[in-house]
Amino acid sequence: MREDRGKVLVIPCSGIGKVHGLLSRESAYLVTDELAPDETDVVCLALLVREDEETLAKVRVNPCITIDGCGKACAQKNVEIAGGQVASAVQVAKILTKHRDSQPGTGSELTEEGWAISREIAEAVAEEASRVSAGQEVA
Amino acid sequence: MNYVVLACTGLDKPEGSVAREVAILLAEEAGAAIVCPVVLNRTPARYKKALAEDRLIVVDGCATRCASKLAAAAQAKPVQKVLISGVVKAAGRALDPELRLGADALELARKIADDIKATGAAASKEALGAGQAPAEAEFESPSDFTVVVHEKYEFRIPLSGYFFNANDVWVQVAGTRARVGISDYMQQRLTDITYVDPPEIGTTVEQFGEVGTVESTKANFEVVSPVSGTVVRINEAVDDAPESINEDPYGAWIAELELSAWEEDRALLVDGRTYAADVERKAAED
Numbered sequence: 001m002r003e004d005r006g007k008v009l010v011i012p013c014s015g016i017g018k019v020h021g022l023l024s025r026e027s028a029y030l031v032t033d034e035l036a037p038d039e040t041d042v043v044c045l046a047l048l049v050r051e052d053e054e055t056l057a058k059v060r061v062n063p064c065i066t067i068d069g070c071g072k073a074c075a076q077k078n079v080e081i082a083g084g085q086v087a088s089a090v091q092v093a094k095i096l097t098k099h100r101d102s103q104p105g106t107g108s109e110l111t112e113e114g115w116a117i118s119r120e121i122a123e124a125v126a127e128e129a130s131r132v133s134a135g136q137e138v139a
Numbered sequence: 140m141n142y143v144v145l146a147c148t149g150l151d152k153p154e155g156s157v158a159r160e161v162a163i164l165l166a167e168e169a170g171a172a173i174v175c176p177v178v179l180n181r182t183p184a185r186y187k188k189a190l191a192e193d194r195l196i197v198v199d200g201c202a203t204r205c206a207s208k209l210a211a212a213a214q215a216k217p218v219q220k221v222l223i224s225g226v227v228k229a230a231g232r233a234l235d236p237e238l239r240l241g242a243d244a245l246e247l248a249r250k251i252a253d254d255i256k257a258t259g260a261a262a263s264k265e266a267l268g269a270g271q272a273p274a275e276a277e278f279e280s281p282s283d284f285t286v287v288v289h290e291k292y293e294f295r296i297p298l299s300g301y302f303f304n305a306n307d308v309w310v311q312v313a314g315t316r317a318r319v320g321i322s323d324y325m326q327q328r329l330t331d332i333t334y335v336d337p338p339e340i341g342t343t344v345e346q347f348g349e350v351g352t353v354e355s356t357k358a359n360f361e362v363v364s365p366v367s368g369t370v371v372r373i374n375e376a377v378d379d380a381p382e383s384i385n386e387d388p389y390g391a392w393i394a395e396l397e398l399s400a401w402e403e404d405r406a407l408l409v410d411g412r413t414y415a416a417d418v419e420r421k422a423a424e425d
Binding site (some may be wrong): 013014015028029042047049052074075078 | 159160173175176177178181203208209351
């Protein structure tokens, strides 16, 4: 079935106003713009929940990696509701527990520490995307 | 009364990034509470109180208008809507395709946020309500129609009280106020109307400028204003039930304007009888 697949879809949380959401978004951009632009594409979660037909079709055909800000896991849940396959789900809040003393920034701006965490998340997602893209078993 | 802002989270278009930046500026500088569109879609109860009590500003990135549609689905009534792609177009600008905003786009977001604060601060739901408007009775329902028959279609056109432009938009005038809507002919051409995006209250509109858009299962239609003036009221009933335009095109007005140049505008409009002849010709050409 791999011939039916296109890029791995990276779907960040839509969170606005909290650093978790910003980390989610910036990590996604790092993956799709810099780390794995040929293997990945970003999908707008708001379009998905609005049941945009083109977005639904993409999500149902391509493997997805979701990056959620918090435990609500809006991105993961909405991809699943839409009938998409979540190959891997990342939660920024869990990752931040490993950086308890850091100051990643605010909902509008990341600090240097925030950018470093964003890159850490992005590198993990890009690695996962490469595995998924190559058709390897998802961890 | 406080603000709440529901913005497109646009992850894949720069217009969306601007919308998001506007929301953040409003949160940081005007104390607006941010409504997450995805959470609103999943658990609307979470925002029920804020949407009922506070002034809602909706900021859409592109013409897909996810934020507006999610607000409508939650039966929330915005006091102000902004469409970033429309602002960009009106300003004759183009956004850099980069999703991370550059200096120009950030400046644009800043200007839009400042405009919202300036215009929105003066408005409250009460001020935008019936208190400012003339009584309903001043806009009388049409009673005398002519009907243009073309094949299996019948197009009704009021013979008095309504004027039309060449874009199939009508205007009904009462004193210094005017209501605009789309004709029976146009609503039938559009078929099932699914969404109405009214103009922002406070917007100054020139004759033949845009005074909202109407979306149907078949096409998007720009409502070309037959008159110039300032938008003072929008028809929330049409916002809630766009199909009412199909059911009652001459009652389901879209926007109400305070006229600024009616006599001059009138010279470029036609009455119902002349419009009927135009419809007959248009229908034959379709």
